Each structure stands twice: as structure tokens, then as C-alpha cells.
Amino acid sequence: MHLIITDGWLAKSRAVHLSGTKMVLAFVAASLALMLMAAGLYHWVFLKGAREGWPVIGSVVRLMVQDEFEQRDRFMRENIDAMAKRLGQMQARMLQVEALSERVSGLAGVNPNDLKLAGGRGGALVEGRPLTLEELQATLNDLEQLTGERTDLLTVMESRLLDQRLKTMMIPTQQPLPGHGVGSRFGWRIDPFTGRQALHTGLDFQGGIGTPILAAAGGVVVTAELHPAYGNMVEVDHGNNLVTRYAHSSKLLVKKGDLVKRGQRLALVGTTGRSTGPHLHFEVLVQGVPQDPHKFLAAARGNEQLAAASH
Incomplete structure (x- = not known):
């Protein structure tokens, strides 16, 4: 596009050549200038009207503020x-x-x-x-x-x-010799050495020499020694004046003062001391008085059966 500008006073003319790109740039620049002027004018009029309380502008401002508050209240209500x-x-x-x-x-x-x-x-x-x-x-x-x-x-x-x-x-309910039968039980019997009636103060579990003997409950080893009658003997204190005794073993695996847990190996089956053959003599003593170990072991089996029935 060619534009010819003529100045009558100076009697001069000037030709301006505008390409398509220049025209587009000029149009965009003019549009931006008009938009900025319109936005500035609108902002000035709006603020002035809001401050001075012009009727129409004041109503619009109140509506906008009220709508903003309603949106905020609705948002808070939804969150609550x-x-x-x-x-x-x-x-x-x-x-x-x-x-x-x-x-x-x-x-x-x-x-x-x-x-x-x-x-x-x-x-x-x-x-x-x-x-x-x-x-x-x-x-x-x-x-x-x-x-x-x-x-x-x-x-x-x-x-x-x-x-x-x-x-x-800490209660002796663990079988000290699992899977092995009981020979002599707790109570009065004929003594195999004297032939007279005597109190058998524990349970005799039959087992081969070297079979592991397990702790019936956790506790502290208070005795691990050779006894004239009990042979190689281990005693475990479980607290509350409750002690278990394991006698006639061939070898001791613990020593005095050891802390042991339920099922831990204490000794190996033997026939030391006053014994007629390899077996484990197991005793439970409460305040030094022998009790029937079968009651403790039977109580453990009863609890297991009760737990199984509940499941």
C-alpha cells in the first residue's frame, strides 16, 4: 500500500510504503493501545464511582461484594x-x-x-x-x-x-521330653531298690540315652550339679516359689545362673544317680513341696484343646 502525504504550507509531498506485515503490526499496536486506554478509563470510573457512591456504580459494587461473600460462605459451609x-x-x-x-x-x-x-x-x-x-x-x-x-x-x-x-x-506346662511315654507316675509306689512303699515325687519319662531334655518353662537355673540320688540334676526357678527338677541326665547343657526359656535344652537323658535305667525324672516343687507334674502338663493340653475349639 502506498500513502502520499501532501503538505500545502510547504508545498511538499511524501510517499509512504506500507507492506502487509507493517499494516498488521500497526493494527495490533493500535488495538492494544485502545484496550489499555479503555481498561484504565473503566478502572478510574469504577473506583471513583465506588468511593463517591454513584448510584449505579455503588449498586454494582455491592452486588459484587455480596456475591463474593456468598461464595466464601458456601465454600466454608461445604467444608464444615x-x-x-x-x-x-x-x-x-x-x-x-x-x-x-x-x-x-x-x-x-x-x-x-x-x-x-x-x-x-x-x-x-x-x-x-x-x-x-x-x-x-x-x-x-x-x-x-x-x-x-x-x-x-x-x-x-x-x-x-x-x-x-x-x-x-513361667508355669511348667511344656513337655520336658516330647513324644515319650510316662513310666512311673507321681504318688505312692513300691521302691525298686528297697522293695518298700515310698512316695515317688515326680514323673518318669522313658527315653534313650542322649535324648534332649527341654525346660518346661522359662526361668533361672539355680542348680546344675551331680547329686547322690538324682545324679546329674538341673533345677530351674520360675519365680513365685515354683521350681522344676530334671534328674538322672547323662550330660548337663546349662550351668547355675543361666537364663533359660521355655523349650530350651537343659540336659541329655541318662541313668546317673539312683536309677535302674535311662529315663528322665521330672519334678515340680511349690515352696519346696513336690506337686504332681501331671496337673501342670494336663492343664496345658486343656488350654490347647479349648483354644482349638474356640477357633
Whole structure:
């Protein structure tokens, strides 16, 4: 495109050549300038009208502010409703935890009332009128306190159950010679050496020489020595004045002061001491008085059968 510009005063003319690219750039520049001018004018008029309270501008501003507040309130309401729904689910689960803790507390021998736990709280969140933020915060505080109380209760129950398990582990219920039959039982019998009636203070388990002898429960070895009557003998103290004795072994595998666990090897079957053949003489003593070991071993089998039946 050619443009001829003529100046009448100076009696001169000038030719300008505009290519297509230059025309497009000029059009874009002019459009941007007009848009900036329009935006600046609109902004100036809008702010001035809002400050001075022009009728039309003031109404528009109020509508915009009101709409913004409504959107903000709607967003907060949706968030509060979602939090309230989630809180209701948490409270429902807390009810399940409370019911479970009450059942387990009976097994652990713990009375929840002894821990001064607050009762009558929790429960599912019933939807009615919308909750306020203050009510939601108060409910969350109650739930946090209840959670702390249940945590304390479960901690105490865990400790009690652990104590019970430790006590069970310290009771001689493990077969000292698994898979081997019993010869002489606890009670009065004819002594094989004197031919007279005498009290047999333990159980005799038949086994070949070298068969491992296992600890009937965990404890501390208090005796590991050669005895004139019992031969190579091991005694394990399980606490609470409860001791088990393993006699006539061919070899001792532990020494005095050793800590042993249930099922650990203590010695090997032999025929040392006052014995007529290879076997294990097993005793259980409470406060130094011999008890029938069969009662302890039978109690273990009864518990296993009861557990199997419950499953």
C-alpha cells in the first residue's frame, strides 16, 4: 500500500510504503493501545464511582461484594459439612473401639471405672441443622479427650495381658521330653531298690540315652550339679516359689545362673544317680513341696484343646 502525504504550507509531498506485515503490526499496536486506554478509563470510573457512591456504580459494587461473600460462605459451609460427616464416621468407629475395649478389659481383669474414664459420650453424629464451626470444634475436642482416655485404657490392658502371658510362660506346662511315654507316675509306689512303699515325687519319662531334655518353662537355673540320688540334676526357678527338677541326665547343657526359656535344652537323658535305667525324672516343687507334674502338663493340653475349639 502506498500513502502520499501532501503538505500545502510547504508545498511538499511524501510517499509512504506500507507492506502487509507493517499494516498488521500497526493494527495490533493500535488495538492494544485502545484496550489499555479503555481498561484504565473503566478502572478510574469504577473506583471513583465506588468511593463517591454513584448510584449505579455503588449498586454494582455491592452486588459484587455480596456475591463474593456468598461464595466464601458456601465454600466454608461445604467444608464444615464434609468435616462433620468425617467426624461422624470417626465417632462411629470410636463406639466400636469402646465396645472392643470393654470386652478386652474383662479378659485383662481391668475395670474401666477404676481409671476414672468419662462415660456416656461419643455416638454417631446425627445430622439435623448445620453445625457451626464452634460446635464442630467442641465435638472434636471431646473426641480427642475420649481418644486419649481409651488409649490409656488400652495401654493398661496391654500391660496386664503381657503380665498374664509372662506368668503363663513361667508355669511348667511344656513337655520336658516330647513324644515319650510316662513310666512311673507321681504318688505312692513300691521302691525298686528297697522293695518298700515310698512316695515317688515326680514323673518318669522313658527315653534313650542322649535324648534332649527341654525346660518346661522359662526361668533361672539355680542348680546344675551331680547329686547322690538324682545324679546329674538341673533345677530351674520360675519365680513365685515354683521350681522344676530334671534328674538322672547323662550330660548337663546349662550351668547355675543361666537364663533359660521355655523349650530350651537343659540336659541329655541318662541313668546317673539312683536309677535302674535311662529315663528322665521330672519334678515340680511349690515352696519346696513336690506337686504332681501331671496337673501342670494336663492343664496345658486343656488350654490347647479349648483354644482349638474356640477357633
